[in-house]
Amino acid sequence: MAASIAPECNEIKERYDTCFLKWYSEKYLRGNTTSNECEELFTKYKKCLNKVLKERGIDTMLEDARKSSSETDSEFLRKS
Amino acid sequence: MKVFSSTCDFDYSWEEVSTANWRKYCPWNDKATHVVGVDTLSRTIDPSTGILRTERLITCNQSAPQWVVTLLGGSTTSHVYEVSYVDPVSKKVTMCSNNLTWSNVLNVRETVTYQPSSSATTQFTQEAKITALCGGWQKIKNKVEEASVERFKENAIIGREGFETVLEMSRRVFGEQRDLEKQKL
Numbered sequence: 479m480a481a482s483i484a485p486e487c488n489e490i491k492e493r494y495d496t497c498f499l500k501w502y503s504e505k506y507l508r509g510n511t512t513s514n515e516c517e518e519l520f521t522k523y524k525k526c527l528n529k530v531l532k533e534r535g536i537d538t539m540l541e542d543a544r545k546s547s548s549e550t551d552s553e554f555l556r557k558s
Numbered sequence: 559m560k561v562f563s564s565t566c567d568f569d570y571s572w573e574e575v576s577t578a579n580w581r582k583y584c585p586w587n588d589k590a591t592h593v594v595g596v597d598t599l600s601r602t603i604d605p606s607t608g609i610l611r612t613e614r615l616i617t618c619n620q621s622a623p624q625w626v627v628t629l630l631g632g633s634t635t636s637h638v639y640e641v642s643y644v645d646p647v648s649k650k651v652t653m654c655s656n657n658l659t660w661s662n663v664l665n666v667r668e669t670v671t672y673q674p675s676s677s678a679t680t681q682f683t684q685e686a687k688i689t690a691l692c693g694g695w696q697k698i699k700n701k702v703e704e705a706s707v708e709r710f711k712e713n714a715i716i717g718r719e720g721f722e723t724v725l726e727m728s729r730r731v732f733g734e735q736r737d738l739e740k741q742k743l
Contacts, residue, residue: 483595
């Protein structure tokens with residue numbers, strides 16, 4: 479799996495990514511879209527990552543980018 | 559604005575492609591060494607449609623031409639914000655990305671889709687809209703846009719080769735895992 483921009487988050491990121499990929503291929507693609515067994519790992523990973531994003535000022539860049547994602551949301555979050 | 563688009567087919571099922579897509583930038587992909595970080599920012603499932611929405615931050619260390627580096631302030635690390643949607647019912651992956659770095663000079667919006675073209679093959683489409691925003695001469699804007707489109711073209715070929723390697727490795731590893739599980743039973 480690819481690395482995190484924050485080396486200190488790599489270990490927890492790796493664990494989360496592995497969990498997600500297993501869930502995605504074995505459950506999600508087979509129709510079980512409700513479970514969220516990787517949530518705990520994700521919360522820990524996000525906590526580590528968000529600290530670094532803030533330190534490097536990336537969080538403010540993301541805020542701006544998120545504003546434009548409502549366009550794609552309305553297009554691709556619909557039932558097709 | 560300039561538009562770049564391309565399309566191709568992969569000889570793998572949509573399930574395989576959409577799974578391998580999550581590790582497109584892993585160490586198996588020796589063609590994407592410019593990608594130094596892929597971080598997941600959020601992930602949600604829409605309860606009514608089952609669509610999986612993921613936000614990621616992709617960090618690159620791009621080797622840009624010197625004049626571009628100078629123009630853009632001397633830094634070669636760039637960030638891309640990507641929102642992707644997986645629709646498990648209609649079997650479609652859509653990934654929309656936007657550059658975060660240098661966004662005041664250049665706007666790059668890319669949309670990638672993966673859809674089954676048969677039960678064993680998957681169609682990939684890519685469209686990038688590139689707009690130079692720097693004030694001043696149209697000539698310079700055109701030059702910046704043209705250089706960016708050229709770069710996209712080159713990278714599209716390299717990107718495909720790299721992803722082929724990831725697909726091949728994924729199939730092998732999943733196969734080995736299945737064999738191992740069978741042996742345990």
